[in-house]
Amino acid sequence: MTSAAIKLDQVTKTFDGRVMAVDAVTLDIAAGEFFSLLGPSGCGKTTSLRMIAGFEHPDSGRVHVGGKDITDLPVHRRDMGMVFQSYALFPHRTVAENVAFGLRMREVPKPEIERRVAAALAQVALTGFETRKPGQLSGGQQQRVALARALVVEPPVLLCDEPLGALDRKLRQQMQFELKELQKRLGVTLVFVTHDQEEALAMSDRIAVMNGGKVEQVGTPTEIYERPRTRFVADFIGEINILDEGGQLRALRPEKIRLVAAEGARLSGTVETSNYLGGSTLLRVQPTTGPSMLVRETHAGARASRAPGDLVGLTWNDSDAVALES
Amino acid sequence: MSATPNRRPFDAGRAAYLTLNALLLAFLLLPIAIVLVFALNPTPYISFPPVGVSLRWFEKFFGSAEFMNALWLSLWVASVVLVLSIVIGAACALALSRGNLPGRAALTAFFMSPLMVPAILTGLALFQAYLLSGIGRPVWGLIAAHTLVAVPYVIRTTLAVLHNFDRRIEEAAAVLGASPVRVFFEVTLPLIRPGVFAGGVFAFIVSFDQFPVSLFLVVPKGETLPVVLFNYMKFDLDGAIAAASMVSILLALSVVLVLERLIGLKAYVKL
Numbered sequence: 001m002t003s004a005a006i007k008l009d010q011v012t013k014t015f016d017g018r019v020m021a022v023d024a025v026t027l028d029i030a031a032g033e034f035f036s037l038l039g040p041s042g043c044g045k046t047t048s049l050r051m052i053a054g055f056e057h058p059d060s061g062r063v064h065v066g067g068k069d070i071t072d073l074p075v076h077r078r079d080m081g082m083v084f085q086s087y088a089l090f091p092h093r094t095v096a097e098n099v100a101f102g103l104r105m106r107e108v109p110k111p112e113i114e115r116r117v118a119a120a121l122a123q124v125a126l127t128g129f130e131t132r133k134p135g136q137l138s139g140g141q142q143q144r145v146a147l148a149r150a151l152v153v154e155p156p157v158l159l160c161d162e163p164l165g166a167l168d169r170k171l172r173q174q175m176q177f178e179l180k181e182l183q184k185r186l187g188v189t190l191v192f193v194t195h196d197q198e199e200a201l202a203m204s205d206r207i208a209v210m211n212g213g214k215v216e217q218v219g220t221p222t223e224i225y226e227r228p229r230t231r232f233v234a235d236f237i238g239e240i241n242i243l244d245e246g247g248q249l250r251a252l253r254p255e256k257i258r259l260v261a262a263e264g265a266r267l268s269g270t271v272e273t274s275n276y277l278g279g280s281t282l283l284r285v286q287p288t289t290g291p292s293m294l295v296r297e298t299h300a301g302a303r304a305s306r307a308p309g310d311l312v313g314l315t316w317n318d319s320d321a322v323a324l325e326s
Numbered sequence: 327m328s329a330t331p332n333r334r335p336f337d338a339g340r341a342a343y344l345t346l347n348a349l350l351l352a353f354l355l356l357p358i359a360i361v362l363v364f365a366l367n368p369t370p371y372i373s374f375p376p377v378g379v380s381l382r383w384f385e386k387f388f389g390s391a392e393f394m395n396a397l398w399l400s401l402w403v404a405s406v407v408l409v410l411s412i413v414i415g416a417a418c419a420l421a422l423s424r425g426n427l428p429g430r431a432a433l434t435a436f437f438m439s440p441l442m443v444p445a446i447l448t449g450l451a452l453f454q455a456y457l458l459s460g461i462g463r464p465v466w467g468l469i470a471a472h473t474l475v476a477v478p479y480v481i482r483t484t485l486a487v488l489h490n491f492d493r494r495i496e497e498a499a500a501v502l503g504a505s506p507v508r509v510f511f512e513v514t515l516p517l518i519r520p521g522v523f524a525g526g527v528f529a530f531i532v533s534f535d536q537f538p539v540s541l542f543l544v545v546p547k548g549e550t551l552p553v554v555l556f557n558y559m560k561f562d563l564d565g566a567i568a569a570a571s572m573v574s575i576l577l578a579l580s581v582v583l584v585l586e587r588l589i590g591l592k593a594y595v596k597l
Contacts, residue, residue, distance in 0.1 A: 074505075075497070076505050081501070088492060090513060101504075149502070153502065
């Protein structure tokens with residue numbers, strides 16, 4: 001399968017002439033990359049995706065795919081795959097007919113359609129479901145039909161709009177693995193829209209964190225988590241302590257803080273609450289001065305050692321307190 | 327010791343609910359039963375209790391050229407109205423729901439207005455309009471009038487389906503390479519079809535049973551069945567009227583059943 005690079009160049013979209021949904025966004029997505037657009041609702045991630053798909057036309061800026069400017073190309077000529085949160089299967093057609101649809105539109109000969117539909121259904125472990133209607137399938141199965149339908153045409157680009165949002169936690173985790181594996185095996189460029197930071201961290205090669213129609217930061221999951229550039233990114237992803245050092249804000253992850261003896265520590269305070277999370281315990285510590293701090297105490301086997309009321313000392317490495325842009 | 331099953335306590339609300347339903351059903355169905363009794367009763371006038379069972383009134387109805395001509399005209403008109411109103415009604419509903427038209431609420435109210443105006447006024451108004459414009463009273467004028475009052479039913483049922491329509495389904499088809507025209511015929515039309523046909527059933531019945539509008543627009547020897555029945559009743563009140571009513575009811579019922587069989591109306595549309 002061939003894959004294509006995607007480039008958004010200063011793309012802007014307003015709705016009703018006023019609401020700035022996407023504000024001069026520039027993104028370079030490499031061919032074969034698993035790229036996530038992450039942010040809260042209304043941040044412009046879905047609108048960006050819909051402009052790549054062609055459902056929305058940017059007010060200004062250009063969209064390039066595979067080196068070609070496709071800004072003015074209608075949706076049906078863009079040759080992409082897309083998976084929707086609601087799956088958007090054709091309810092009046094069988095599973096096989098759903099998967100065959102894109103091939104039929106491309107006027108692929110019938111025997112080849114049958115062969116490729118069978119292969120696509122095998123790929124998502126749905127062999128034997130050909131004659132079912134979507135209404136007779138579970139959410140996870142519908143999800144896989146939607147995936148097979150999008151991938152059977154071998155698109156160079158696969159767009160996913162919160163495709164796992166409607167699944168329960170266990171199934172979602174399983175689909176995360178399956179989707180990532182499939183993407184790597186096929187080598188397709190995948191643009192993944194999600195508001196779930198764990199999902200984005202787990203699956204992506206790179207993530208663009210969006211806020212208010214703008215891209216706050218683009219980077220690998222490690223960069224986004226370990227080196228947040230702005231306060232928004234630091235806050236949005238995981239738990240964070242924001243330290244104010246004479247006007248310079250620094251972000252410090254709770255797990256970078258070590259618990260030490262109270263005397264001679266950088267900070268000392270009392271444990272206010274202790275939330276046992278299984279693999280770790282999240283403590284809220286109130287220092288003698290300043291705002292309270294989140295501290296993650298990881299324990300390999302041993303149970304949490306601190307209880308509310310305990311006096312503890314906190315320390316960390318300077319390099320772990322990341323300076324934020326103001 | 328075996329557990330005794332829990333007895334469901336008597337539920338007064340539920341009993342009242344079931345009784346009310348039974349009464350409503352009886353109210354709807356009893357008249358039909360009475361008509362059937364009269365249609366089968368051989369006495370030459372409508373009387374109760376019935377004295378026997380015979381098909382003489384059905385024979386009279388089917389043997390009368392006047393009734394038969396009227397029946398065929400009504401069926402023919404209603405069929406054309408069915409086709410016209412589903413095409414026009416579906417197109418209107420799509421435009422109203424999708425078209426981003428200015429003054430959409432006002433337009434919807436305008437298209438639905440034939441339902442608000444008493445049909446007798448619509449009939450009178452059309453009669454005057456036809457005469458003044460020199461159209462006269464051709465059959466197509468009658469068909470146009472029936473279509474006018476039937477279209478709102480199709481608009482309404484189609485709008486109901488479009489209201490719950492997930493447009494992502496159309497977008498999915500477009501991404502897969504379907505041009506707008508193909509999206510319409512492959513996805514949109516099959517999905518709104520039940521709503522359109524449910525409206526079509528109403529359209530057929532509205533036309534087939536139409537009396538007030540027809541009264542003004544038919545010509546002698548070119549009268550529809552309801553008008554012929556009305557004229558007949560003015561002089562004779564025998565079982566032939568009841569027989570004609572039974573035939574009308576069965577025809578309407580068969581249209582509903584055929585459409586239900588073909589496309590499963592009830593699965594899609596809450597009427």
